[in-house]
Amino acid sequence: MSDVLEEMERLIEEIRRHDRLYYEEDAPEISDAEYDALLQRLRALEAAHPELARPDSPTRRVPGRPAEGFRKLRHGAPMLSLDNAFDEGDFREFCARIRRFLALPEATPLDFVAEPKIDGLSVNLLYEDGRFLRGATRGDGLEGEDVTANLLTIAELPRQLPPPFPARIEIRGEVYMTRADFLAFRAQQEAAAAEREARRARGEKLGPPVQVPVNARNAAAGSLRQLDPAVTASRPLRLLAYAMGEASEAPAETHHGFLERLRAWGFPVNPLSQRLSDAEAAAFQARMAAERPQLPYDIDGVVYKLDRLDWQARLGFVGRAPRWAIAWKFPPERAWTRLIAIEIQVGRTGALTPRAVMEPVFVGGVTVTHATLHNEEEIARKDIRIGDMVILQRAGDVIPQIIGVVPELRPAGAQPYVFRTTCPACGSHAVRAGDDVVRRCTGGLTCPAQRVERLKHFVSRRAMDIEGLGEERIALLHAKGWVTSPADLFRLHRHRAELEALEGWGPQSVAKLLEAIERARHPPLERFIFALGIRRIGEQNAKLLARHYRSVEAWQERMLAARTPGSEAREELCSIQGIGPAIAQELIEFFAEPRNLETLSALLAEVQPRPVEIPAAESPLAGKAVVFTGTLATLSRQEAEARAEAVGARVTKSVSRKTDYVIVGSDAGSKAAKAAELGIPILTEAEFRAMAGLPPLP
Numbered sequence: 001m002s003d004v005l006e007e008m009e010r011l012i013e014e015i016r017r018h019d020r021l022y023y024e025e026d027a028p029e030i031s032d033a034e035y036d037a038l039l040q041r042l043r044a045l046e047a048a049h050p051e052l053a054r055p056d057s058p059t060r061r062v063p064g065r066p067a068e069g070f071r072k073l074r075h076g077a078p079m080l081s082l083d084n085a086f087d088e089g090d091f092r093e094f095c096a097r098i099r100r101f102l103a104l105p106e107a108t109p110l111d112f113v114a115e116p117k118i119d120g121l122s123v124n125l126l127y128e129d130g131r132f133l134r135g136a137t138r139g140d141g142l143e144g145e146d147v148t149a150n151l152l153t154i155a156e157l158p159r160q161l162p163p164p165f166p167a168r169i170e171i172r173g174e175v176y177m178t179r180a181d182f183l184a185f186r187a188q189q190e191a192a193a194a195e196r197e198a199r200r201a202r203g204e205k206l207g208p209p210v211q212v213p214v215n216a217r218n219a220a221a222g223s224l225r226q227l228d229p230a231v232t233a234s235r236p237l238r239l240l241a242y243a244m245g246e247a248s249e250a251p252a253e254t255h256h257g258f259l260e261r262l263r264a265w266g267f268p269v270n271p272l273s274q275r276l277s278d279a280e281a282a283a284f285q286a287r288m289a290a291e292r293p294q295l296p297y298d299i300d301g302v303v304y305k306l307d308r309l310d311w312q313a314r315l316g317f318v319g320r321a322p323r324w325a326i327a328w329k330f331p332p333e334r335a336w337t338r339l340i341a342i343e344i345q346v347g348r349t350g351a352l353t354p355r356a357v358m359e360p361v362f363v364g365g366v367t368v369t370h371a372t373l374h375n376e377e378e379i380a381r382k383d384i385r386i387g388d389m390v391i392l393q394r395a396g397d398v399i400p401q402i403i404g405v406v407p408e409l410r411p412a413g414a415q416p417y418v419f420r421t422t423c424p425a426c427g428s429h430a431v432r433a434g435d436d437v438v439r440r441c442t443g444g445l446t447c448p449a450q451r452v453e454r455l456k457h458f459v460s461r462r463a464m465d466i467e468g469l470g471e472e473r474i475a476l477l478h479a480k481g482w483v484t485s486p487a488d489l490f491r492l493h494r495h496r497a498e499l500e501a502l503e504g505w506g507p508q509s510v511a512k513l514l515e516a517i518e519r520a521r522h523p524p525l526e527r528f529i530f531a532l533g534i535r536r537i538g539e540q541n542a543k544l545l546a547r548h549y550r551s552v553e554a555w556q557e558r559m560l561a562a563r564t565p566g567s568e569a570r571e572e573l574c575s576i577q578g579i580g581p582a583i584a585q586e587l588i589e590f591f592a593e594p595r596n597l598e599t600l601s602a603l604l605a606e607v608q609p610r611p612v613e614i615p616a617a618e619s620p621l622a623g624k625a626v627v628f629t630g631t632l633a634t635l636s637r638q639e640a641e642a643r644a645e646a647v648g649a650r651v652t653k654s655v656s657r658k659t660d661y662v663i664v665g666s667d668a669g670s671k672a673a674k675a676a677e678l679g680i681p682i683l684t685e686a687e688f689r690a691m692a693g694l695p696p697l698p
């Protein structure tokens with residue numbers, strides 16, 4: 001008996017050690033199959049001697065594990081991205097939008113702060129009572145990874161701010177590597193990788209794998225996301241601060257004033273940052289482009305931020321980007337290379353997308369082998385042929401593009417490219433409807449490629465956010481027949497044993513996956529709608545729909561009703577601000593297809609999307625449907641609508657019985673008349689301002 005007990009103890013200790021190596025140190029010593037065997041043996045002993053089984057045995061562990069990698073941290077205020085400008089026209093348009101939104105006269109100069117846009121990774125640093133408390137990567141913008149220990153290895157990061165400071169403030173900035181540091185670091189990693197290969201050739205013991213970074217951004221990101229802070233400490237990371245997240249009180253009235261505060265607090269702030277008027281931006285842009293090669297770090301453009309913080313607050317955000325800032329990118333780098341082949345990929349909605357396969361070429365900071373060719377029209381227009389020398393362009397983080405060919409270098413006998421008319425995945429006809437430039441597979445849900453793509457979209461981070469399901473795994477689950485529609489994912493636990501037996505999966509990773517699936521059963525409504533992958537329903541439109549219909553039941557019911565032309569539900573759908581006729585049409589078509597309805601109801605048997613909550617700050621407009629008409633004196637239409645939405649109102653375009661208020665400005669037309677006719681309460685601009693919590697008119 002004591003032998004058995006001893007063996008069990010030994011097994012438990014052994015399993016715990018491998019858990020630690022796998023989860024905490026990222027350095028497993030045994031394969032999943034070997035790990036499995038240990039667990040199996042322990043299970044067998046416990047089954048034979050239940051009286052000896054320990055309550056804390058690894059066999060009883062709830063699936064999943066406590067700490068894997070980094071803890072998640074929620075940002076106080078979301079971390080956003082920036083819209084891009086590529087030329088002066090884009091920048092002017094950006095300024096014009098600001099003036100329109102703020103209802104400023106056309107010639108009003110706008111003051112900006114221009115900051116070189118460094119290519120690193122952004123971090124959020126929380127200070128309480130002046131002390132650095134913790135820091136996170138950007139993650140999905142709402143939640144990042146807790147990299148506090150690693151940030152503390154960066155000497156430039158202030159641990160304690162000198163007073164005065166707000167009680168609580170989030171400072172945002174970029175962690176980056178200088179070009180010289182990157183080159184030295186890469187050389188060191190290359191040498192280590194070569195040494196490892198040599199050891200492998202000699203059959204010697206290998207240490208952990210060595211990563212050779214492709215560019216400075218990649219090197220900085222890899223270094224900050226090391227599980228062992230000692231490794232991060234050995235990497236030459238730098239910091240530049242440039243923005244603010246949540247703050248208990250405003251530290252300045254302008255952005256340049258805020259940068260001054262940052263300097264006073266001891267943060268490194270880019271000395272090239274400069275205040276300027278919109279008329280001076282183009283000259284600054286040209287100067288930075290000229291200085292770019294001499295700068296000690298890589299930049300891919302200049303960020304222009306409106307200087308007045310009160311204006312920033314009024315302008316707010318659209319989608320994931322602020323209306324008050326823009327990244328004006330430098331013209332992308334170009335290179336020549338040879339086109340070897342054209343692959344055709346099948347997308348989620350059946351679109352056949354050609355992709356170029358090329359001889360590797362270094363452009364825009366990375367080695368490129370693939371580029372998108374968009375569609376067949378594009379190939380024909382540029383007369384791109386296999387074997388051609390092509391001109392490739394890559395800007396920052398965007399997908400490389402082929403902008404043309406070098407006709408002089410075309411090989412003799414190269415033939416014009418003929419686009420296939422069948423789906424490479426299922427063989428169905430692939431057709432172009434009307435004047436659509438895209439050729440689509442007609443296989444619908446019978447096409448395996450479309451199904452796999454839809455599943456990939458469904459689980460993706462911005463949709464249902466189910467971790468641990470990459471492309472290969474989804475394709476495998478689909479091929480096995482275990483997951484052919486989204487609802488199947490939530491029944492995947494029925495295949496646990498088969499999953500665990502798969503090559504390269506193992507009980508730990510299966511448990512992890514099943515747990516991630518369980519966690520996804522109550523998504524926010526907008527993510528759920530987005531996850532369905534309806535054509536034209538991106539994140540933004542999904543959000544509009546979720547905010548309008550509020551619950552999945554209401555949404556589904558109204559969508560089904562909207563299939564009837566002329567119905568009230570159809571009118572309601574078309575009146576949602578931001579939902580145009582093409583989008584409405586896609587929704588109607590989606591809900592008219594019985595197979596989609598089956599998929600949806602099977603899914604709703606497994607998943608309960610969370611309804612949209614009305615903002616807590618109870619405005620009398622919260623939950624109300626409002627229509628604006630005429631010109632307001634103090635607010636642009638856009639600002640008025642944004643404000644109404646911010647206090648929980650739904651803005652619609654046309655007046656109907658469902659409208660709660662009509663806000664009337666000067667020169668109001670038929671909408672005001674219709675409101676009067678239907679007896680809908682009418683608000684003046686002053687009344688609206690009061691109800692929306694805006695300061696009264698002067």
Ligand code: IVH
Pocket residue numbers: 080081082083115116117118119120121122138174242243303322325327
């Ligand atoms: S401000 C709402 N300022 O660019 C403002 N971002 O595309 C958000 N970046 O994730 C960011 N230099 O990683 C800002 N001076 C700068 C920046 C900068 C680089 C990066 C940052 C951010 C991305 C946005």
